[in-house]
Amino acid sequence: MKKYFPVYVRIPVLFAIFFMAMEFFIDSGDRPAFIKYPIVSMILLLFLFVLIAIEIVLKATNNILDALLTEEQRKQKEIEENLPLAETPFVKNLLQKLTRSRKMEEEGELMMDHDYDGIKELDNVLPPWWVYLFYACIAFAFIYLVKFHILGYDDQTAEFEKEMAEAKIAVEEYKKTAPDLMDKEKVTLLTDAASLAAGKAIFETNCIACHRNDGGGGIGPNLTDDHWILGGGIKNVFNTVMEGGRDGKGMVSWKAIIKPSDIQKVASYVLSLQGSNPKDGKAPEGDVWKDNSAPATDAAKPADSLHTAAVTLK
Structure with a gap:
């Protein structure tokens, strides 16, 4: 063997x-x-x-x-x-123990009294391999019951959900150091509270010196009216913050200080200030900007239309 x-x-x-x-x-x-x-x-x-x-x-x-x-x-x-493997004493003894097969000459000893139209029945025992497998299934079921239903180990669904939650945390950690691929063509307006709160924090840290805390304008233009120097809308405002204002004057480029995904948040926050009409706001500068790509809305509500169109930075 x-x-x-x-x-x-x-x-x-x-x-x-x-x-x-x-x-x-x-x-x-x-x-x-x-x-x-x-x-x-x-x-x-x-x-x-x-x-x-x-x-x-x-x-x-x-x-x-x-x-x-x-x-x-x-x-x-x-x-x-x-000897071939199937004919070795070890294999023969093993098969005999697993099957308890009897020789053809011994069928008379196994014959039962049942007789139906000449059909007779042998009183063969269940093969030991089948019995052992049955006992193994019972043992497995007992272990499974104790492990998952008594001791409270995670089943496959719980393991999957836990691994997905861990993967989500790992993705968020990766994003903190991963290259930021946001650009003017991909940027979209954010409206969820968490993004706007993050944008407000960035605005209060970097922008209030020129635009005031309420966006009413100081050195820089008023961000709450419908006039824009370099165009409104999330794409234009994002690009203005990213690349800066007009050559030689206006706002500097912030892309070396604020990463693109955060610029998206602050641009979205600026757009949320539309129509807030802060006290003593600076006079409008530039031209009225409307989002021509936005779907047509009720003309009787121009203020609402401009607000939902997400007009942005100067």
Whole structure:
């Protein structure tokens, strides 16, 4: 039998089975159990070395015993070692134990009294392999019940949701240092509270010196009316903040200080100030700007139309 399953096959297979069982029974999250629990792994490695030592001892013992065999015994051993795998004593005994098959000559002992039109029935037992598999399923079901329904380990759905939540956090962390690919062609108006709050914080940090805290205008133009020097709308306002105002005068470029995705937020916040009419606001500058790409709206509500069209920075 060892001819077909040498030591360099038996031990790695046994070792792999141990690690697979370790992964199944130990909840290690997103890391392999043998890495998360190195002590257990070291115990298994130690066990592997013990197995190898036992194999070496058995090999040496067999060599000594072979030297004591007679010529006839050696020939018989060679014949057994050269038998096909299916005909080896080990495989035959194993199959007999797993199936409990009986010879054709022994059918008379198994015959039952049932007789239906000449059809008779044998009283064969269930194959042991089937019974063992049935018991293994019961054991597996018990382990599953205890692990997931009593001890509360995560099932596949919970593991998936947990991994997705961790992946989402990892993506957000990556975004903090990832190259920002937002540009004038991709930019869209943000209206959610979180983005506008972030845009307001950026505005209050960098823009109130020229535009006032309420956007009414100081050195820079009023951001709350419908007049724009370099065009309104999210794309124009984003581009103005990104690249700066007119050459030689106007606002400087902020792209070296504020990343594009944050410029999108502050531009969206500026647009949210439309129509707020702060006290003592600066007189309008530039031209009235309307978003020609926006769908037609009720002419009786021009203020609402301009507000939803998201007019932007000067």
